[in-house]
Amino acid sequence: MLVDYGSRDKLFLDAVEEVRHQLLSIAGVSQADGYECVIVQGSGTTAVEAMLGAAVPRKDGKVLIVTNGAYGHRQKAMCQYLGIDHETLDFEDHDAICVKRVLAALREDEDFTDVSFVHHETTAGVLNPLYELVKNIKAEFPPMRVLVDSMSGFGAYPLDMSWGIDFAVSSANKCIEGVPGFGYVLCSREALQQTKGNARSLSLDIYEQWAFMESTKQFRYTPPTHAILAFQQALREFLQEGAREQRAARYQANYEVMERGMEEMGFEFYVPKAHRSYCICTFKTPDHPNFDFQTFYNLLAEQGFVIYPGKLSKGNSFRIGIIGRLFPKDCEQLVLAVRRSCDIMSVPLPLK
Template identity: 45%
Template sequence: MSLPRAKSETGDPLLLTPGPLTTSKSVKQAMLHDWGSRDPAFIALNRRVLEGLAEIAGGDGLVTVPMQGSGTFAVEAMIGTLVPRDGKLLILINGAYGQRAGKIADRAARAWTALETAEDTPPDIATLSAALDADPAITHVFAVHCETTSGILNPIAEIADAVAAKDRRLLVDSMSAFGALEINAAKVRYDALAASSNKCLEGVPGLGFVLCREDALRAAAGNAHALSLDLADQFLALERTGQYRFTPPIHVIAALAQALDEHRDEGGVAGRGGRYRRNCRTLIDGLRDLGFETLLPDRLQAPIIVTFRMPGHPNFSFQTFYDALAERGFLIYPGKLTVAESFRIGCIGRLDERDMAGAVEAVRDVMTQMKVPTGAAA
């Protein structure tokens, strides 16, 4: 007999994805009002959001520069503004988002090189240090905090120490980690960090942002390869007028203001990260009991999204599995790996251990329906 269909508090399916994700009813309700983009009330609301984001990051010496669009807009703005036209970027790659940074550097006409490891392997710090010694032209290093291709947690503090020791500048894509995994600027030295509204902050899609060292940002004035992606120009306009240069995603910003209040009320980074870790543990333990195998060992697993190897039983069909879980109210993600056939299940958003336990039971129910006795890989 099938389990009851899972739903969010607004009756929608639960999104077991790395974002967009399930949001609270109160975050959705924050978008029910209209704001004038140049009205003092909206300007004050936006200022509160930008200051709140800098606070989460550790505050001192940081400014928040918002960027209309998805997280990739923020990453492209960060690379195109902070890396000088005559600079060179070293990109640490172990998944799709490191690879995307290379495509961005190409479009921005920035020289770059890469240190690439397999999707289940973090970058080696000694190899990074040696690469910086070998190539004095490298001015900046780009690293992904949590690479959602696999769910791997990269050693961002050690990377930052190695980059600083060689007197280079670090740019971080913390899209799937910021707000849940600590990356305090007082402890981890970076020039800029990109993230977005619709990941661990549990807002809605539409606003990326870059947390920048103010001195580095001011020094980058005139670097940008694109008008709309010029972080320095956006910052100077906000500093001067309190207003965006171009139309802001007003309703998204209002939702993020509410989401930040809820983040603070949950206990900030520690509280949000703690809930996600409990979700992740419930999911992994439950699916391992059904025979499923995780791609990553626990020591490399971020509590954001988990990659499971595809079951090897001949009755298993991922599309059937996906559709049957969707019918029960759980939407998961296909895999993106080159190293193994896989699928992914997210642990973030307005979900708790009960939701994850429900997802495990739904998987058990679907496996029985498919006549697949074990989730073990081939």
Template identity: 40%
Template structure:
């Protein structure tokens, strides 16, 4: 599985995959608590729930962190990253989320990585819900660690997460005093390089990961990205006809998840129940947008025809609820 993960992600010979039995957060925490040296500090981009989780992880491990705080619909400005790195030489790494599923926001990863590389800093990227679903140059100079899991765009099941590591970056961790036992990135890397594991793996989930990789190989990474993009187009055009507005500005939207504003007079609970009766599950907005928005994802084996059916279900739900469509 490790070799296939690197190959399909386009990492090349400079990269190696390190797997963890655990959720995606386990792998994110492993990188944060392992990669930042004792004398170093983190620059974290916080524009969603998962950026804030990185802040929580850093605090729990006593890692000094400077935080660029933005609202949940605003992508980071690479110029702000440049300014912080210029002002604080002790910031050894930049940590950010590529695709914030809080809202469906995409951060401009290539530009941020370029800035970090110019300043000689490494980037730790949470690519949990973007790898294999959005264009991502894993091998870009400066991107040292990209974290993802089996159960997002890879279309596997939960329980396995992995880190695509630049080999030189993970080798630098050798001999460093770990902040964690189970989540020490280097110990997992060293054991896996010897075809071993430091702890008991979830074998059944790795078998599912192998199958998911085979299915990705059969479809093709570019084809999957294209299918997700077409799914998103069909969904968004259909929802626009029903009067729904997208929370995230155009140009910062992913092709994987969309957050729509609730129509006047429509509650999330009422819409959720109507859609569930029709065989669909929608998610509430996270955090402060919970009562004003809802989320729809189009990842997985869905096709554009499936999204057309979903739009029809939304329309039927509005009719039954007596909600007047607001056509832009």
């Protein structure tokens, strides 16, 4: 990121092309197979909004948003802002999406043209059954467009566009381990071309973004040059590590250290093991009078560890992310830091 390239410099344009092709490859497809990668400047949320705003038709379009956490509910808010006809099917934030209930909801309303859901819902750390959802939806409703927010899943869990996914979104700063600055929409070229003239926003028009880049190799508006160069390097390191399989194995090893260490201290997971992801852990806040989350947070920060407060609809919790350039030895140190913090707060372990 200490190298400056102009946004129209050939070296930068070559980097963009490499990034686009590599992302499709990770998703199991290529341009030759009829798929495209559209880079969208901004946050991952920006890319999700770009996907929804372009994919769901203005005329007679209606999307079923399936939610089991805050990021699914965020899609609902986007549709409200954009004036997109939608309904929601809600699940508890500690449960995975049920395929049978999704199919039943689609059967009940023939007006649905699209269905959208989150692959890895990090509100609580629930992994939804992506393959089963896509295959069953496409088997019963072949014309239905399937939209996937795989923000924190892509690169760590299997996602193959050829399963029947029409649009999938992720961002630079999650499991590929780049830095914030852009998201990307992976899509079938046929589905993308159908969005021409449909977007609700000029700067978030993924069709025009793609068409301009195909004809000029450039972005329509100022690109995040340094973030893309950093991501180019992150992709190379991703492949050097062994691509998704080995990246996932490292995250799984991190999770196992956290699971063993936290449960030995009596901390309770919020999500049942069957639905739990290995990218983020959500723990119930201990019910002990001496445990104060802000104090706990500050004590961990003083030891070099920053965690997240919970985002659950019910109850108090906290979250620990275990993706990024982290290894089992880092997680072992975090477990020790948690133990020291509880000792300082006079919270006896194991918790009762």
